[in-house]
Amino acid sequence: MTATDAVVTEVAPPGSRERRRLTAEIWIVLGLSLGQAAVYAIVRLIDRLTRVEALGDQTATINPTQSPRPWLDLTYQLLGIGFGLMPVILALFLLSAPRGLRDALRRIGLDATRPLRDLLAGAGLAAAIGIPGLAVYAIGRALGLSVHIAASGLTDYWWTIPVLVLSAIYNALLEEVVVVAWLLDRLHRIGWATPVAVATSSLLRGAYHLYQGPAMAVGNVLMGVVFSLVYLRWRRVMPLVVAHTLLDVVSFVGYALIPASLLASLGLA
Numbered sequence: 001m002t003a004t005d006a007v008v009t010e011v012a013p014p015g016s017r018e019r020r021r022l023t024a025e026i027w028i029v030l031g032l033s034l035g036q037a038a039v040y041a042i043v044r045l046i047d048r049l050t051r052v053e054a055l056g057d058q059t060a061t062i063n064p065t066q067s068p069r070p071w072l073d074l075t076y077q078l079l080g081i082g083f084g085l086m087p088v089i090l091a092l093f094l095l096s097a098p099r100g101l102r103d104a105l106r107r108i109g110l111d112a113t114r115p116l117r118d119l120l121a122g123a124g125l126a127a128a129i130g131i132p133g134l135a136v137y138a139i140g141r142a143l144g145l146s147v148h149i150a151a152s153g154l155t156d157y158w159w160t161i162p163v164l165v166l167s168a169i170y171n172a173l174l175e176e177v178v179v180v181a182w183l184l185d186r187l188h189r190i191g192w193a194t195p196v197a198v199a200t201s202s203l204l205r206g207a208y209h210l211y212q213g214p215a216m217a218v219g220n221v222l223m224g225v226v227f228s229l230v231y232l233r234w235r236r237v238m239p240l241v242v243a244h245t246l247l248d249v250v251s252f253v254g255y256a257l258i259p260a261s262l263l264a265s266l267g268l269a
Helices: 003-009 016-032 034-049 070-084 086-095 101-108 115-143 160-189 194-207 214-234 238-257 260-265
Strands: 059-061 148-150
Touching (some): 016 034, 016 086, 016 160, 034 160, 034 194, 070 086, 070 160, 086 101, 101 160, 115 214, 160 194, 160 214, 160 238, 194 214
Parallel strands (some): 059 148
């Protein structure tokens, strides 16, 4: 029996009542989090495609400023990160029944029992995903299938880099815990086959990135397939969180630190 088979068969098939409850749970959690983001991303893509300005000439800012006043901007940034983590807390709460939170964290591998191995695995995964990701972005820009992505719109304050790092951690936890660990668990419990569950998780990841253009959405679908299969193989979400955090930190902080003139010369501004 493979590790993937073990994931599918470790939970007894639910009855029809339990299946309906789990299905409702999936719709509710996704409707409050990344499913909602996917719907907005689809509408934003339609908006972008129907503008006079070509898609390739448009810009998407991932970490925009929220106020011209620094202390209010910082407050808004921290509030957005804090409240944005609530779907992660909800997913962990739902996974914790009936054995408790500690068991849920251990079961999905969101713990500190293997810090060095998780860090090394996450770094390797980030390198394996990051380089092809840059190629997808470059090809998408060349074909006009991706908008210009401004990884940070924050002004150069003392708190800019710490907030960007927190934003990277937030994105990693939200996407990997909800879209991989929690969603795959729930889809398996309602009886979905592993390939279908992986495809659903990956397509969802691509959907909420559609605001960046079709090319980046396809790239994120491929990333979702890799991350889902890695999770099913290792049964640990922590390496995925590490990898995602590293990718976003390099993107966000690097964009904030590189001079605007250099970004322009590289075609990134």
